[in-house]
Each structure stands twice: as C-alpha cells, then as structure tokens.
Amino acid sequence: MLLTVARVGRPHGLRGEVALDVRTDVPQERLVVGARFVTEPAAAGPLEIAHVREAQGRWYVTFAQADDRTAAEGLRGVELLVDSDEDTDDDDDGWYPHELAGLRAEHVADGRPLGEVVGLEHLPAHDVLVLREPDGARTLVPFVEAIVPVVDVAGGRVVLDPPGGLLAADAANLVVSDETRGTGEEA
Structure with missing residues (x-):
C-alpha cells in the first residue's frame, strides 16, 4: 500500500523550489537528496529530490525533473508516495x-x-x-x-x-x- 509523505505546494522562487505540505512524522529521514517518490497522479512522477532545506518549520525541495518555476507550478497538488512495506514506524499514536x-x-x-x-x-x-x-x-x-x-x-x-x-x-x-x-x- 502506498502512503503519502507530502503534497507539493506552491513554487518558491524562480529555480523550481516548492513548499511541501508534509504528512510524515520524520521528514528529516524521508526528504533527503536523492530520495525518489512515486506520485499521485502517477503521470507526474517519479520525482527525485535534488535539493532540500527546512526553514521556520517549513520544508522546501527542488526536484531533478523541475528546474524552473513553470515546471514547479505544474507539480502543485502532486502527492509524494512511499510503499508502506518500507515504513517501519511503530508510532502508537499515529494511524494511516x-x-x-x-x-x-x-x-x-x-x-x-x-x-x-x-x-x-x-x-x-x-x-x-x-x-x-x-x-x-x-x-x-x-x-x-x-x-x-x-x-x-x-x-x-x-x-x-x-x-x-x-x-x-x-x-x-x-x-x-x-x-x-x-x-x-x-x-
């Protein structure tokens, strides 16, 4: 089963960076350079993180497949997914x-x-x-x-x-x- 890690938000700047609406409790583990995600809709991906940063509690990434603002705008609303079999989080207070x-x-x-x-x-x-x-x-x-x-x-x-x-x-x-x-x- 596929689980949502984040949803792509609005572009930030001119070089393809986007804000993420994070859905994981461990963004520092999931959102790393080189991480690849299948997407919903599937036609938007897969996407690979080329650059990542966190500022004031918000996460921003640039994908290798979108290096300008126009391409980043096209990803708005796309969900980044991982296979739940890869998820080993045993959080007693979190449910999918x-x-x-x-x-x-x-x-x-x-x-x-x-x-x-x-x-x-x-x-x-x-x-x-x-x-x-x-x-x-x-x-x-x-x-x-x-x-x-x-x-x-x-x-x-x-x-x-x-x-x-x-x-x-x-x-x-x-x-x-x-x-x-x-x-x-x-x-």
Missing part, C-alpha cells in the same frame, strides 16, 4: 487513513453506535475523521484526543466524546426539542 477507514464509531458514555469512519482529511489546524452517521450524514470530527480518546484498530472501533451539536443526530434532536417545547402561551 487505510487503518481508520471502516472502523465503527461508538459514544464514550454508553457505547451506542455513532457511525463509521470513512476517511481522514488533513486540514490546516489538525486532522479530522470523516464519519458517516447512521442516517447517512457526513460529519467531520476533529481528530484530537479530547474528542477521540480511543482508537482501537485491532478491535475495529474508535470511541468518540463529541461536544453537543457536533453530530447531525445531535442537531436533529435539538430542532425536535425546540419544536415540541412550545412557547407556553395560549392563542
């Missing part, structure tokens, strides 16, 4: 999207089913689980320990402690409650 997809989501309080994890999205602030609720609603759940305290891949589940209103079912219950409460006034 393919490990999370299909896990059932349960409520922390009573274990009731909340839906199924159908994906993982990388947003600027933090990752989010894509949850398909029982009614089919698609909900983005912040993938932070306070809301997702348990990830049990072997057990096939994640446990959620969602704040009120996060899930579509919560919002539906609020509307029903407001409609049935009434105003208490007689006409």
